Amino acid sequence: MINLHEKICPYKGTAAFQLGDSLEHIRMYLKKNRIPFNQSTDPNIGCTPEIPWIFIEINQSITLCFVMDILFEIVFENMYSGNLHNNVRIGMMLTDAEIIDPTLTYNEEDEDYVSTAGYWLEDNPETGKICSITVYLPEVENEDFFSYTWTNKYKAAHGKPFS
Amino acid sequence: MGTGRHGGFGATKGSGRKPSLQMNLQLFASKAFEKGGHVSAKSIADHREYFLGKSVKRLEKAMNQQGYITHIERSRHKTSKAKKIIVENPSKIKNITVIQVSPYSKRHGSTAYVKISTTSGGIFKIVSNREKYKTDGKETAKIFFARREKR
Numbered sequence: 433m434i435n436l437h438e439k440i441c442p443y444k445g446t447a448a449f450q451l452g453d454s455l456e457h458i459r460m461y462l463k464k465n466r467i468p469f470n471q472s473t474d475p476n477i478g479c480t481p482e483i484p485w486i487f488i489e490i491n492q493s494i495t496l497c498f499v500m501d502i503l504f505e506i507v508f509e510n511m512y513s514g515n516l517h518n519n520v521r522i523g524m525m526l527t528d529a530e531i532i533d534p535t536l537t538y539n540e541e542d543e544d545y546v547s548t549a550g551y552w553l554e555d556n557p558e559t560g561k562i563c564s565i566t567v568y569l570p571e572v573e574n575e576d577f578f579s580y581t582w583t584n585k586y587k588a589a590h591g592k593p594f595s
Numbered sequence: 596m597g598t599g600r601h602g603g604f605g606a607t608k609g610s611g612r613k614p615s616l617q618m619n620l621q622l623f624a625s626k627a628f629e630k631g632g633h634v635s636a637k638s639i640a641d642h643r644e645y646f647l648g649k650s651v652k653r654l655e656k657a658m659n660q661q662g663y664i665t666h667i668e669r670s671r672h673k674t675s676k677a678k679k680i681i682v683e684n685p686s687k688i689k690n691i692t693v694i695q696v697s698p699y700s701k702r703h704g705s706t707a708y709v710k711i712s713t714t715s716g717g718i719f720k721i722v723s724n725r726e727k728y729k730t731d732g733k734e735t736a737k738i739f740f741a742r743r744e745k746r
Contacts, residue, residue, distance in 0.1 A: 474669075476669055478651060478652045478655075478667050478678075479667050479668060479669050479678070480666040480667060480668065485669075485673075487673070495673060497673050505671075505673055507673050507674060538733050540718075540733070540734060540735060540736070541670075541675075541677075541695065542670050542671075542672040542674070542675040542677070543675060543700055543701070543702040543703070544672060544674060544675070552672060552674075554674055554701065554702075556701075557702055557729065557731045563701075564674055566672065566673065566674065568671075572671055577671060578668060
């Protein structure tokens, strides 16, 4: 079974799922450990460039997001009980998280809270509690993120040829 | 055989009305956009429904017809369902910088909305369904609700 208590590290991921890993490696890990998952694709029709994103959802609590076979974003929600490095966690009051991390700023565009420490939080406006935590690769913050050329660096680290 | 009271064969039925309908739609679009592709609080408020019920691609096409050079981006945040039309040539006249289209959101409820950001800093949000929209008081956008709600 999947461990839903692992620590969440910004820009890195968890012990099981490391940002920058390949889709192939993660699928092998899940199959080897008999962890059930759902895989889906958003073809990003009409976007520039029109490159699909692939999602692997585990236990309705972890969503792994891949582009060009590289894990670039992980969303933790629902039953995930692992903490961030600063002990911010799902189910905590957002107001308490804002005291721990004063850099948390509301992002009207994406309707969540952004920390300069490398994570995003979503809260439930009705309860005021944190309902999701997202960590991502540093390249996600870059202006040229959508060029996806940065994926070559990670492919090279896996010993794969550049595409 | 003959045209009878059904107005003739399929290909010709009603064909005389199509050009005027297309002209009316174009006229409506040109009112939503002022001269040179400019938008104002008034033009958006008066023609708010124009921006709703359209695909991102169709809205982009309408902007391109006004001289906007654009591309479409999805949100980098997986948790957001929004897609954005990013303007590459904004100016004082072509004053739209981004149009964001959201089918629904956890935060604002199960209603579609379109958010228009402008060079002057003005942000306008057009919401499809007033009853389904949840606000949290954190928004800086001027909100317009559709007068005839799309479902």
